[in-house]
Amino acid sequence: MKKKKKKIEYRSECPISTAIDIWGDKWSLLIVRDMIFKGKKTYGDFLNGGEQIATNILADRLAILERGGIIVRQKHPDSKAKILYTLSPKGVDLIPALVEIISWSEKYHDVHPQAQEFAKAVRKDKKGLIGQLMGGFQK
Amino acid sequence: MKKKKKKIEYRSECPISTAIDIWGDKWSLLIVRDMIFKGKKTYGDFLNGGEQIATNILADRLAILERGGIIVRQKHPDSKAKILYTLSPKGVDLIPALVEIISWSEKYHDVHPQAQEFAKAVRKDKKGLIGQLMGGFQK
DNA sequence: CAATCCACTTGTAAAATGCAAGTGGATTTG
DNA sequence: CAAATCCACTTGCATTTTACAAGTGGATTG
Numbered sequence: 001m002k003k004k005k006k007k008i009e010y011r012s013e014c015p016i017s018t019a020i021d022i023w024g025d026k027w028s029l030l031i032v033r034d035m036i037f038k039g040k041k042t043y044g045d046f047l048n049g050g051e052q053i054a055t056n057i058l059a060d061r062l063a064i065l066e067r068g069g070i071i072v073r074q075k076h077p078d079s080k081a082k083i084l085y086t087l088s089p090k091g092v093d094l095i096p097a098l099v100e101i102i103s104w105s106e107k108y109h110d111v112h113p114q115a116q117e118f119a120k121a122v123r124k125d126k127k128g129l130i131g132q133l134m135g136g137f138q139k
Numbered sequence: 140m141k142k143k144k145k146k147i148e149y150r151s152e153c154p155i156s157t158a159i160d161i162w163g164d165k166w167s168l169l170i171v172r173d174m175i176f177k178g179k180k181t182y183g184d185f186l187n188g189g190e191q192i193a194t195n196i197l198a199d200r201l202a203i204l205e206r207g208g209i210i211v212r213q214k215h216p217d218s219k220a221k222i223l224y225t226l227s228p229k230g231v232d233l234i235p236a237l238v239e240i241i242s243w244s245e246k247y248h249d250v251h252p253q254a255q256e257f258a259k260a261v262r263k264d265k266k267g268l269i270g271q272l273m274g275g276f277q278k
Numbered sequence: 279c280a281a282t283c284c285a286c287t288t289g290t291a292a293a294a295t296g297c298a299a300g301t302g303g304a305t306t307t308g
Numbered sequence: 309c310a311a312a313t314c315c316a317c318t319t320g321c322a323t324t325t326t327a328c329a330a331g332t333g334g335a336t337t338g
Contacts, residue, residue: 011190013251015244015258016172016237026163026326033155043285051150054327059286069247081284081335090247097239098155104236105154108208108229112152119154165295182316193296198317220304220315283336294325305314 008067022068023094027053028061032070032094035087036133042082070094092137096130147206161207162233166192167200171209171233174226175272181221209233231276235269 010018023029034040034049046058053061062085065071070091076082099122105111106119121129149157162168173179173188185197192200201224204210209230215221238261244250245258260268 010248013249013254014169014172014189015241015248015250015254017169017190018248018250019240019244020165020168024163024165024168026159029159029163030153030156033153044283047285050153051156054329055286056288056328057326060326079284079336083285093243093246097236097243100236100239101158102154104232105158107232109149109154109157110152111154111157115152115154183314186316194317195297195319196295199295218304218315222316279338281337284334285332287332288330290328290330292325292327294323296323297321299319299321301316301318303315305312307312308310 022070023065025061027051027057028065028070029098031058031061031065032087032091033098035071035085035091036095036098036137041084041086042076043085046085065091087137092134095134099126099130099133161209162204164200166190166196167204167209168237170197170200170204171226171230172237174210174224174230175234175237175276180223180225181215182224185224204230226276231273234273238265238269238272 010021012018023032030049030051030053031046034046038045038049040046040049043058043062046062047053047055062071062073066073069088072086072088074084074086076084102115103119103122106115111119149160151157162171169188169190169192170185173185177184177188179185179188182197182201185201186192186194201210201212205212208227211225211227213223213225215223241254242258242261245254250258
């Protein structure tokens with residue numbers, strides 16, 4: 001018997017508000033960023049991200065992202081003590097939005113050199129870059 | 140004498156975290172949405188948006204968005220009692236990211252029919268739609 | 279088998295949010 | 309032209325969320 005899909009209630013039927021209900025806080029999108037751009041996969045990886053998220057908040061956000069279908073919690077192949085977090089297809093599909101956010105932010109703020117180069121690469125070949133990034137997560 | 144530009148401090152030099160510092164809460168992006176897609180321009184307009192923001196939070200978010208350079212607070216041509224809020228170029232430049240967020244969300248959630256049509260139009264001609272939307276805000 | 283690793287959980291203080299009511303100047307109404 | 313209403317907020321307070329520090333319990337390492 002397959003799992004039943006529980007309907008999650010959102011504030012409204014607006015796609016933007018629904019998106020915000022899932023990842024619209026100060027931390028969730030940074031977890032996704034760490035998965036996409038830094039290859040992070042475990043609780044410990046995320047804890048030691050650049051911006052120092054509190055451990056209870058991290059646990060809470062991982063649960064919300066999982067419930068929102070963005071990430072998948074799995075057994076880690078290396079150890080029973082570890083948990084492997086990966087992006088679902090729905091999570092991978094956030095990449096185009098992330099790329100636009102990065103490009104926008106880079107245009108108007110002081111960001112690190114790596115982000116500047118990334119934005120430049122987007123200007124050269126946005127579709128190619130997005131395809132390449134998303135391709136890295138296909139099974 | 141011109142205004143001095145005060146440097147605002149952000150969590151890190153990551154473009155995503157900086158973006159989140161400006162509009163990464165449950166309400167800010169909905170205000171921007173209301174300006175872009177519903178033509179809202181005044182405090183009263185925003186108060187009566189679909190999702191019922193509290194008045195003190197609205198005041199706070201408008202101030203943050205203004206300080207973040209997304210919106211501009213101006214005199215209203217019709218009345219001294221009114222304030223006109225408009226998008227800055229930096230605000231208008233959020234449109235591509237918004238469009239990606241809408242497309243992503245529409246793909247995975249139940250959204251209202253208008254949003255479904257919008258997503259369909261994006262699939263047909265993304266660049267055209269974005270250009271058209273952004274064009275509506277050029278001076 | 280003791281120490282360490284790992285993914286959390288718990289307790290509590292601080293901050294943000296939400297709700298209801300109020301303020302004061304500008305505008306409309308009778 | 310005074311009273312009522314509009315408009316953009318502000319204030320006070322309850323509730324919720326976030327942050328910080330410490331702890332837990334199973335898995336792994338030395």
